[in-house]
Amino acid sequence: MRLKKPVSKRGTTRMREGIKKKAAAHNRKQKKLAKKDPTWRSKKAKDPGIPASFPYKDRIVSEIEDNRRVVAEEKLRRKEEKRKELLAQGANPDDIIDEDDEEAGDAGNGLAALLESAQKAAKEYENDSDEDEDLESEDEEPLEVVDYEIEVSDDETESELDKSRKAYDKIFKSVVEASDVVLYVLDARDPEGTRSKKVEQAVLQSQGKRLILILNKVDLIPTDVLTKWLDFLKSSFPTIPLRAAPGATNSSSFNRNLTQSVTANNLMTSLKSYAAKSNLKRSIVVGVIGYPNVGKSSIINALTSRHGGSSKACPVGNQAGVTTSLREVKVDGKLKILDSPGIIFPAESKKKSKTEQEAQLALLNALPPKQISDPLPAILLLLKRLSKSSEMTESFKKFYELTPIPDSNLNEFAKNFLVHVARKRGRLGKGGIPNLHSAGVSVLNDWRDGKIVGWTLPKSSKETDNEHIVKGAGSGSAPSVEQTTIVSEWSKEFDLDGLFATLNNANDDAMEE
Known part of the structure; x- marks a missing residue:
């Protein structure tokens, strides 16, 4: 007799993740239906009681009954003592009403009051149902997260750096093609090191795309250095300082007025303002790109956090390579955010070893x-x-x-x-x-981790940087673009003038301190 080979019961990762998503969708639907159900339910969980298979159930039940009997006897004793005190004070025995009789007498009136309050609550629920649905769709509806795997050819003869650059190039093109707004995240300690002119040229050559520079980790550089970088980068593209994470516990913190909640709310307000002005019949897609470990996923988590919630839409870590696939996060009906793995762009000068x-x-x-x-x-x-400072x-x-x-x-x-x-x-x-x-x-x-205090300063000449971008944008099919026009027009679309004024005031207060 030939024995059958044992079959593994392990499922695929795709199947497990699919089951998780279906279960989460089912739970969201049930939660939504439960909110619309006016039937009263107690918020306290029901006591399941003592299992029948518990060996000492009889002993526990007898102890509970004894405690109830003792409490009842104590209640009767206090009632008799109170009755005797009233009689000793000369009260009429017929006027003395027991507490139990009083509760029984008010039972009818209490039921009527309960019915009246229930009807009043039902009317208030019907009047506020529309408003609650709107608030639920904007603030309480769970985030919809979709992952997109990107397949890259695997050639054993290629080096790891070449493989990664091919993958990054494919990811970058996918993000730019799918996005209406591109958030280019830079490290505030070295913005030029994490900045690539090829990214800016590719966005400028794409019709209808908007590029915003996000200066992350502003808590790791002094206020005067942050001001210099903002003035330098604003001459090329709209630039917003951001603090996406609370920061390291042992690090020296700067720019304390620029907190995580303030900067993230300002950026979200600007994105929603652009979504409202775009007059698109679909939701706008915001792509987040940048070098590894500059804080792209932390920015998305800061943007999508609600009322200080701890839920995270994207996994984060203190080293590069945590995000491995494209992830689309639906914030509401008008805004989607696309997270991407870190992109290492090829160096512009090939002289380095x-x-x-x-x-x-x-x-x-x-x-x-x-x-x-x-x-x-x-x-x-x-x-x-x-050593420079x-x-x-x-x-x-x-x-x-x-x-x-x-x-x-x-x-x-x-x-x-x-x-x-x-x-x-x-x-x-x-x-x-x-x-x-x-x-x-x-x-x-x-x-x-930000435990070492260090930063770089921008170049003294801004014109050379702007001319380099304009020449790169003018090559190929895209026409020459004036950077000052881009900054002014895009700032109006995102309502950044008021935001810049607020941030400048915060920087002035920080410098005074």
């Missing part, structure tokens, strides 16, 4: 720690950036409690610094040898 490119991406937090082969070049870039240098020394280190040259200083970090944090190998690779990754993680 592979080591230099990896160091730059590591400093931009665009690479997961596992993909950093050698953190020393990235540490060198970080030290060069911090005495404030950054002093904060860096204070954070790591640096003792005087021989600094004959930058390479020796960086190695001695990593040895100090390895010994201080226990990153040691066999024989107590400092693990410089582990120490370097630890320093890069501190930079990623």
Whole structure:
């Protein structure tokens, strides 16, 4: 007799996710129907009682009955004592009414009052039903989230960077084609490093697309640096500062007036204003793009959070590569937001070596720690950036409690610094040898989490940057575009003039403090 091969009962991920979505849709429908049902239901959960199979059920039931009997006897004793006190005071025995008799006498009147209050509540419910439905559709209706997987050809002969760039290129084209408004997220500590002119050229060449620069992580740079970057970037495209996440617990916080709720509400108001003015018979699609780990998913969660709710529409993490697929989040009937994985655009100048490119991406937090082969070049870039300001240098020394280190040259200083970090944090190998690779990754993680205070300043010349964008936009089929006209027209469409005034006032208050 031939035995059958055992069949696995494990289902596919697609089937499990489909079941979850159907169950969530069913629960939403039942919740919506329950709100429209005027039948009164108690908010307290019903006591299921003691299971019949419980071995000590008889003993527990007898104890409950004994407690009830004791309470009843105590109630009768107090009633008799109160009756005797009233008789001792000279009260008429016929006028003394027991509490039980009084409750029984008022039962009819209480039932009538209950019926009257129920009828009144029903009338109020009918009058407010339309308003409640509108509020429910805008504020209480759960978010609709749809994921779109993107298939990319897998060639074993290609390097990992080439594979990722092909995937990112396909994702970027999909987002731009599907979006009406593109939010380009930049890291406030290094906006130029996370900015690509090819993105801006592609959006300008697409008819009817709008591009807004989002300066995220404004709590990690001082107010004067933020003001300089806003003035610099606003000459190219409308720019909005944003704080998408509360920030690291140990980080130095700047621009405290620009809170998460204030900046996210301002951005959402601008998007809804554009949706109302667009006169489209469909909902507008807002695509969110940017380098890995600049906070794209955190921005979407901040935009879609309601009344301080903790629900998250998109998964987030403190390292690159958390978002792996396109995700469409429906906010309401007029607005959809499209989240995308991090995009590493090809470098404009091909003179940099592979080591230099990896160091730059590591400093931009665009690479997961596992993909950093050698953190020393990235540490060198970080030290060069911090050495440009005495404030950054002093904060860096204070954070790591640096003792005087021989600094004959930058390479020796960086190695001695990593040895100090390895010994201080226990990153040691066999024989107590400092693990410089582990120490370097630890320093890069501190930079990623905002524990190291550091920033860059914009270029002194704005005209060269604008001319570069205009020339790139004029090449090909797209006509030449004047940046000042773009900024003024798009700012009116999104009602950004009042928003800029509010943010400028907040920055002035922060500088005074």
